[in-house]
Amino acid sequence: xxxxxxxxxxxxxxxxxxxxxxxxxxxxxxxxxxxxxxxxxxxxxxxxxxxxxxxxxxxxxxxxxxxxxxxxxxxxxxxxxxxxxxxxxxxxxxxxxxxxxxxxxxxxxxxxxxxxxxxxxxxxxxxxxxxxxxxxxxxxxxxxxxxxxxxxxxxxxxxxxxxxxxxxxxxxxxxxxxxxxxxxxxxxxxxxxxxxxxxxxxxxxxxxxxxxxxxxxxxxxxxxxxxxxxxxxxxxxxxxxxxxxxxxxxxxxxxxxxxxxxxxxxxxxxxxxxxxxxxxxxxxxxxxxxxxxxxxxxxxxxxxxxxxxxxxxxxxxxxxxxxxxxxxxxxxx
Amino acid sequence: xxxxxxxxxxxxxxxxxxxxxxxxxxxxxxxxxxxxxxxxxxxxxxxxxxxxxxxxxxxxxxxxxxxxxxxxxxxxxxxxxxxxxxxxxxxxxxxxxxxxxxxxxxxxxxxxxxxxxxxxxxxxxxxxxxxxxxxxxxxxxxxxxxxxxxxxxxxxxxxxxxxxxxxxxxxxxxxxxxxxxxxxxxxxxxxxxxxxxxxxxxxxxxxxxxxxxxxxxxxxxxxxxxxxxxxxxxxxxxxxxxxxxxxxxxxxxxxxxxxxxxxxxxxxx
Numbered sequence: 028x029x030x031x032x033x034x035x036x037x038x039x040x041x042x043x044x045x046x047x048x049x050x051x052x053x054x055x056x057x058x059x060x061x062x063x064x065x066x067x068x069x070x071x072x073x074x075x076x077x078x079x080x081x082x083x084x085x086x087x088x089x090x091x092x093x094x095x096x097x098x099x100x101x102x103x104x105x106x107x108x109x110x111x112x113x114x115x116x117x118x119x120x121x122x123x124x125x126x127x128x129x130x131x132x133x134x135x136x137x138x139x140x141x142x143x144x145x146x147x148x149x150x151x152x153x154x155x156x157x158x159x160x161x162x163x164x165x166x167x168x169x170x171x172x173x174x175x176x177x178x179x180x181x182x183x184x185x186x187x188x189x190x191x192x193x194x195x196x197x198x199x200x201x202x203x204x205x206x207x208x209x210x211x212x213x214x215x216x217x218x219x220x221x222x223x224x225x226x227x228x229x230x231x232x233x234x235x236x237x238x239x240x241x242x243x244x245x246x247x248x249x250x251x252x253x254x255x256x257x258x259x260x261x262x263x264x265x266x267x268x269x270x271x272x273x274x275x276x277x278x279x280x281x282x283x284x285x286x287x288x289x290x291x292x293x294x295x296x297x298x299x300x301x302x303x304x305x306x307x308x309x310x311x312x313x314x315x316x317x318x319x320x321x322x323x324x325x326x327x328x329x330x331x332x333x334x335x336x337x338x339x340x341x342x343x344x345x346x347x348x349x350x351x352x353x354x355x356x357x358x359x360x
Numbered sequence: 361x362x363x364x365x366x367x368x369x370x371x372x373x374x375x376x377x378x379x380x381x382x383x384x385x386x387x388x389x390x391x392x393x394x395x396x397x398x399x400x401x402x403x404x405x406x407x408x409x410x411x412x413x414x415x416x417x418x419x420x421x422x423x424x425x426x427x428x429x430x431x432x433x434x435x436x437x438x439x440x441x442x443x444x445x446x447x448x449x450x451x452x453x454x455x456x457x458x459x460x461x462x463x464x465x466x467x468x469x470x471x472x473x474x475x476x477x478x479x480x481x482x483x484x485x486x487x488x489x490x491x492x493x494x495x496x497x498x499x500x501x502x503x504x505x506x507x508x509x510x511x512x513x514x515x516x517x518x519x520x521x522x523x524x525x526x527x528x529x530x531x532x533x534x535x536x537x538x539x540x541x542x543x544x545x546x547x548x549x550x551x552x553x554x555x556x557x558x559x560x561x562x563x564x565x566x567x568x569x570x571x572x573x574x575x576x577x578x579x580x581x582x583x584x585x586x587x588x589x590x591x592x593x594x595x596x597x598x599x600x601x602x603x604x605x606x607x608x609x610x611x612x613x614x615x616x617x618x619x620x621x622x623x624x625x626x627x628x629x
Contacts, residue, residue: 105507129528133510136462136495140502145463145590148493163593168491169392170376172383175491176594219507220541223523224534240629265629273547283548284530289492290547292529298628308380319628321619322604330380335604339619341612349613353620354629 031182033066034059035120037111038083039102039130040073045082048126050195052188055153056124057087057196059162062155066090068118072110074100084204087196091206092118098213102130104137105218110211111138115183117209122162123185124153127293131187138185145179148187162186170289171308171315190236191295191316230284233268240267240298243287243314246274247303247324247343254281257343258302261351264358270294272310288313303343306331323347364422364480364517364539366413369469369496370406370441372433374398376489383597390595392490400437405485407552409545412515413483414445414553420517423447425476429468431458435568442563443555449568450476456573456580462491464587466499471576473504481522482542486511494544501542509535513548 034056038049053069060067068090069083080091094110111134115123123138125131127149139146147164151174154163161178164186168175178184235241242262244254254269262269269285276286287294289309295316302323304310311334314320322335325342332338339346378398386393402410413424426441429452442449452468460468473479482504484497501508513532514525522537527546537543555563573583580586607622609615623629 129511132494133498136498137502137508139495140463140466140499143589145461145588146493146495147590148495168595169383170489170492172380173385173392173595173597175592175596177590178593179590181589220509220535220537222533222535225528226531226533228531230530277547277551283527290486298623306380307377308383309376321623321628323616327606332604332606333600337619337622338604338606339609339612339615340606341615345612346616349616350620353617354624357620357624358629 031119031121033068033118033120034063034122034124035115035118035183036067036069036088037123037125037131037134038069038071038079039126039128040071040076040079043078045079045086046126048128048188048190049083050086051190051193052124052126053083053087054195055188055193059122059153059155063121063160065121068092068120070094070111070114072096072099072107080206081200084202085198085200087202089204091204093206093208094211095208096211096213098215101222102133103218103220103222104133105220106213107134108137108141109213109217112141113211114209115142120183123183125185125187127187127189135185135187142183144181144183144185145177146185146187147177150186150188151192153186153188167312169308171312190293228282228284230282233266235268235270235285235287235292235294238268238294239296240265240300241270241287241294241296241314241317242267242300242302243270243272243304244275244302245272245304245310247305248275248280251280257347261300261347261354264351264355265298267296267298272304272307301331301335302347304331305329306334323350364416364420365478366416366422366424366481366483367473367476367479368406368410368413368424368426368441368446368483369500370410370426370428370438371403371485371488372400372428372430372437373403373488373490375401376404385595385597387596390592392595400434402437402440403485403489405487405489405545405547407485408547408549409483409485410441410444410446411552412512412543412545412549413481416481416515416517417445425450427452427469427472429457429465431455438568439563439566440555442566443559444553445559449566451568451570452576453570454572456586457584459585460583461588461590462493462495462499463589464583466496466503467587468573468576468578468583469496470500470503471578472571473500475576480539481517482540484542484544486544486546497542497544504542506540506542507537508542508544509537510544511546512543513546515543515545
């Protein structure tokens with residue numbers, strides 16, 4: 028068997044463009060590839076990827092393998108697996124990087140088990156062990172209460188990476204790279220699941236992942252109303268978005284799309300205002316990348332104060348309206 | 361269609377809701393240590409998986425067998441799956457099953473499921489509540505060569521097919537899968553029901569079936585720590601600088617106004 032070489036990023040598209048997570052993976056992959064003095068390639072599978080393959084090169088890829096097929100327009104596990112397995116067998120990479128996304132969560136474990144190799148999901152940090160040249164794969168465990176570093180001697184070494192954990196390199200459209208169109212015959216008889224319908228649950232206003240400021244409420248908010256009033260008013264003043272920890276989502280106070288945490292959205296805004304949130308590790312896992320965490324909680328012992336830069340101890344019903352009013356005044360002046 | 365056979369994989373974990381300060385790493389042993397007052401529980405996502413199976417049983421009947429892998433499993437904890445309506449409990453229980461990774465765990469479970477032989481639906485939680493990897497369910501499906509659908513928030517069985525609502529970032533998709541299939545379940549499916557007293561009494565009398573590696577045709581070298589494919593090189597807790605500045609005031613409202621001033625001064629807002 029050929030020696031495994033190079034870093035392969037399995038890229039994703041959002042609305043026909045290279046997804047942010049893919050630019051982050053290419054940034055991280057570029058560093059690893061340079062350290063190993065090997066190539067960085069990117070695999071793109073969809074119905075049309077010509078434009079995105081140029082983007083992938085601009086963000087650091089040396090080679091882009093493209094598989095264009097109408098059957099690959101949207102992620103479907105059994106058909107994507109066929110493309111991934113063929114490309115991996117053909118290119119024998121040393122490392123495969125995927126996003127810890129809807130696709131990566133679903134595809135990476137299948138691929139690892141199909142190939143009989145290890146996998147670390149949701150990695151926060153990746154580096155090369157100078158002695159063994161193995162990939163050191165660091166990920167949170169125990170709901171974010173600890174981190175663990177893994178290695179795997181079986182090739183390829185596969186990981187999924189948390190969004191916003193890595194930085195892209197600066198886009199450079201003059202970078203040169205090679206696009207290699209690849210044909211994969213998708214055997215539809217091996218596609219055992221069928222997506223019969225997609226239902227969008229619209230969230231109005233700014234998307235959580237893009238919001239520079241997030242106002243997030245927890246169990247202590249007590250019901251659905253304050254998310255639409257007290258918290259929304261603060262978010263509006265700051266041109267931010269409202270989010271929630273798990274209990275409000277589980278209780279149906281807000282839609283699941285607003286859930287921030289280990290099993291919800293991972294966000295990293297400039298300012299994260301945590302209101303009536305105790306600060307369970309599973310929640311912090313979703314917001315720890317924020318630049319500034321501000322906590323408002325009536326319990327001075329709440330764990331959230333261990334994560335925050337500034338805090339106020341008090342009932343949110345009293346603190347938040349006064350905070351909103353003062354900010355309104357200051358921002359107007 | 362005859363009664364369907366459902367399997368649910370459940371893991372016993374230290375209570376993930378325990379206060380963060382109670383999680384301490386023993387770095388010499390690369391192990392998590394928890395004080396004795398942190399009790400073991402059935403993993404929260406595995407509970408949702410159990411509820412998914414129970415909802416199907418409510419509607420169309422069928423048999424639910426739960427499987428759990430580990431060592432020294434606490435009967436009162438794991439028997440919860442019987443108390444809420446499971447029909448049978450199989451434990452893969454032996455010291456050699458300890459310290460496994462996703463690979464060795466999925467391999468042992470898939471091998472046990474092959475021994476069970478008859479199954480239409482296998483349910484797992486979306487991830488364990490301790491290592492959070494989210495691999496074992498998909499691994500079992502891959503090893504058994506059956507389709508898998510992840511992140512289910514609703515599961516129904518009609519006309520010999522499973523119909524699943526799968527959570528995606530901005531909503532959900534409806535997926536149909538041929539049977540047998542494996543489904544991983546997420547929190548939106550809903551919390552596990554409470555056990556009725558009758559169920560608790562019946563569960564107390566029921567004895568689980570216990571299998572060791574040899575009972576499913578595996579060597580000790582293929583399971584647990586010996587069967588790992590990924591090596592744990594370091595378990596640690598990043599040092600946090602506790603440096604929260606608490607903004608004071610005569611009243612909560614004044615503290616809030618002071619916070620606004622502070623954030624403006626610091627050019628944060």
